[in-house]
Amino acid sequence: MNYPKSFTDLVECFKRLPGIGGKSAERLAYHVLSMDKEYVQEFANVLSHFQDNIHYCKKCGHICEGELCEICKDETRDQSVICVVESPKDVFAMEKVREYHGLYHVLHGTISMIDGKTIDDLNINSLFERLDGVKEVIIATNPTREGETTALFLAKLLAKKGIETSRIANGLPIGSNIDYADELTLLKSLEGRKKI
Numbered sequence: 791m792n793y794p795k796s797f798t799d800l801v802e803c804f805k806r807l808p809g810i811g812g813k814s815a816e817r818l819a820y821h822v823l824s825m826d827k828e829y830v831q832e833f834a835n836v837l838s839h840f841q842d843n844i845h846y847c848k849k850c851g852h853i854c855e856g857e858l859c860e861i862c863k864d865e866t867r868d869q870s871v872i873c874v875v876e877s878p879k880d881v882f883a884m885e886k887v888r889e890y891h892g893l894y895h896v897l898h899g900t901i902s903m904i905d906g907k908t909i910d911d912l913n914i915n916s917l918f919e920r921l922d923g924v925k926e927v928i929i930a931t932n933p934t935r936e937g938e939t940t941a942l943f944l945a946k947l948l949a950k951k952g953i954e955t956s957r958i959a960n961g962l963p964i965g966s967n968i969d970y971a972d973e974l975t976l977l978k979s980l981e982g983r984k985k986i
């Protein structure tokens with residue numbers, strides 16, 4: 791006997807989420823069955839509102855609700871330093887450090903042989919468009935093979951434009967992600983950055 795179509799439609803939607811397999815998707819669908827109507831409506835509204843209102847900042851690629859993110863709009867931040875990270879999650883991680891007052895640029899990924907991603911697939915053109923007045927670019931991609939490859943490639947491109955580039959220090963464990971690092975480790979890594 792098959793599930794009713796409305797049920798399988800919801801299961802299929804859940805299955806498209808990362809880390810959710812068939813069994814988990816079914817479990818979630820059963821859970822929705824037990825939820826009260828107001829909550830299901832609120833959930834649907836929040837999802838729809840999220841989709842309509844969350845964008846990537848036109849300048850740096852971080853997430854925001856308007857054209858520009860809070861960091862790009864903040865004129866008190868040091869406009870001469872840009873910290874390049876892989877994802878918006880890393881911006882939130884770096885902000886926890888509190889010692890960094892410059893700007894960010896989010897690449898939305900890394901160069902990856904396995905996934906066939908090249909430098910052209912990253913949010914990189916908008917970085918080159920905002921280098922006026924920038925004295926230093928700190929590359930804070932994750933200490934993974936892909937993160938290191940991306941850092942080297944980016945440093946070469948920036949060197950051609952005469953921009954001083956530094957890489958966060960190796961205080962972070964190899965293969966780890968910046969958004970999992972604690973504040974002290976990140977602070978040390980930032981302070982110990984080296985020119986590349």
Ligand SMILES: [Zn+2]
Nearest residue numbers: 847850859862
């Ligand atoms: Zn921004």
